[in-house]
Amino acid sequence: MKIAMIFGTRPEAIKMAPLYKKLKEENMEVKVIATAQHREMLDQVLNLFEIKPDYDLNIMTKNQTLPQLTSKLVTEIDKILKIEPFDYILVQGDTTSTFVGSLAAFYNKIFVGHVEAGLRTNDIYNPFPEEMNRRLTGTIAKHHFASTQKAKDNLLKEGVEEKNIIVTGNTVIDALLWVKENKNKDIEKIKEKYNIKNKKFILVTMHRRENWGKPIENVMKAIKRYLHENEEMHIVFPVHLNPIVRESVYKILGNEEKAILIDPVEYLEFIALMDESHYIMTDSGGIQEEAPTLGKPTLVLRETTERPEAIEAGTAKLIGTQEEQVYQAMKELETEKYAQMSKASNPFGDGKASQRIVEFLKKRYYS
Numbered sequence: 001m002k003i004a005m006i007f008g009t010r011p012e013a014i015k016m017a018p019l020y021k022k023l024k025e026e027n028m029e030v031k032v033i034a035t036a037q038h039r040e041m042l043d044q045v046l047n048l049f050e051i052k053p054d055y056d057l058n059i060m061t062k063n064q065t066l067p068q069l070t071s072k073l074v075t076e077i078d079k080i081l082k083i084e085p086f087d088y089i090l091v092q093g094d095t096t097s098t099f100v101g102s103l104a105a106f107y108n109k110i111f112v113g114h115v116e117a118g119l120r121t122n123d124i125y126n127p128f129p130e131e132m133n134r135r136l137t138g139t140i141a142k143h144h145f146a147s148t149q150k151a152k153d154n155l156l157k158e159g160v161e162e163k164n165i166i167v168t169g170n171t172v173i174d175a176l177l178w179v180k181e182n183k184n185k186d187i188e189k190i191k192e193k194y195n196i197k198n199k200k201f202i203l204v205t206m207h208r209r210e211n212w213g214k215p216i217e218n219v220m221k222a223i224k225r226y227l228h229e230n231e232e233m234h235i236v237f238p239v240h241l242n243p244i245v246r247e248s249v250y251k252i253l254g255n256e257e258k259a260i261l262i263d264p265v266e267y268l269e270f271i272a273l274m275d276e277s278h279y280i281m282t283d284s285g286g287i288q289e290e291a292p293t294l295g296k297p298t299l300v301l302r303e304t305t306e307r308p309e310a311i312e313a314g315t316a317k318l319i320g321t322q323e324e325q326v327y328q329a330m331k332e333l334e335t336e337k338y339a340q341m342s343k344a345s346n347p348f349g350d351g352k353a354s355q356r357i358v359e360f361l362k363k364r365y366y367s
Contacts, residue, residue, distance in 0.1 A: 003089070057073070074104050114137050281326075282300065
């Protein structure tokens with residue numbers, strides 16, 4: 001069986017890298033089709049995990065719209081699938097590359113395996129376009145590699161046959177543990193580079209489309225208020241390069257001495273920042289999965305989350321983006337709530353998700 005992995009963003013690459021390595025370890029034939037939906041951030045991860053794409057579409061152009069991206073991707077991926085036939089396509093998550101990779105596979109009658117299947121907010125516009133991307137991918141996929149039982153339950157409710165759903169845990173934990181094991185010396189050097197060793201700080205990220213403008217500004221006002229009242233606390237914020245995001249952040253926190261605003265960092269650097277942080281505030285999905293492994297409470301800056309397991313396990317709290325709510329949530333972590341959240345167990349797996357996926361594929365197609 002010949003397998004193609006299709007991905008194009010940094011989060012996808014992080015979550016596919018350990019699976020790629022495990023497939024290679026088992027001498028299974030696998031090739032990477034990189035869409036480069038995120039160019040520089042994707043390359044950083046590929047370099048870290050020593051993965052060289054077999055096909056690189058380099059698809060992104062300035063100010064590209066979602067319809068433009070979609071149409072270009074389906075055409076370019078289809079060309080590859082016509083040139084080199086594959087028996088199986090692996091996609092991950094909820095990006096445009098994920099959905100269009102699945103669609104191109106469907107047009108070529110190739111089975112699709114969906115890694116991190118079954119996440120749902122049940123609001124097609126929140127997050128946008130991710131919620132619809134993963135739903136559409138789910139209608140095409142033959143096999144659904146769900147991170148949790150709750151994700152499996154979502155798929156069962158939608159009529160997916162149970163025999164085609166495999167609960168694996170999340171491959172992001174595999175990736176995090178691999179980096180911690182193989183790159184620990186580099187992580188310690190990064191902490192020295194940013195002068196964060198033994199400094200009490202909150203790690204902040206915000207980038208989602210639905211938070212652009214007023215929601216980001218609300219959060220920044222809450223953070224500014226909190227920093228003024230807490231002398232020892234700092235924030236470190238790798239600010240997304242999107243100009244709308246940067247304007248909202250720098251307008252409010254640009255002159256704050258205890259707000260360390262930096263450009264986006266490589267994955268290895270981000271792990272170092274997470275590892276040294278006091279806790280995390282984010283609208284990212286992947287960070288909600290990674291943070292519990294490092295014992296870091298997470299305040300989720302969104303109105304909904306497709307990862308309710310983190311909320312239920314007590315590792316994360318959904319706090320929205322209203323200024324007063326955000327401020328009060330930060331105050332709450334000055335209490336015993338911090339210890340409760342930092343000691344909660346990670347509901348997203350044990351670092352063996354890639355192994356379970358490979359074992360399933362070997363049993364299904366190689367036995």
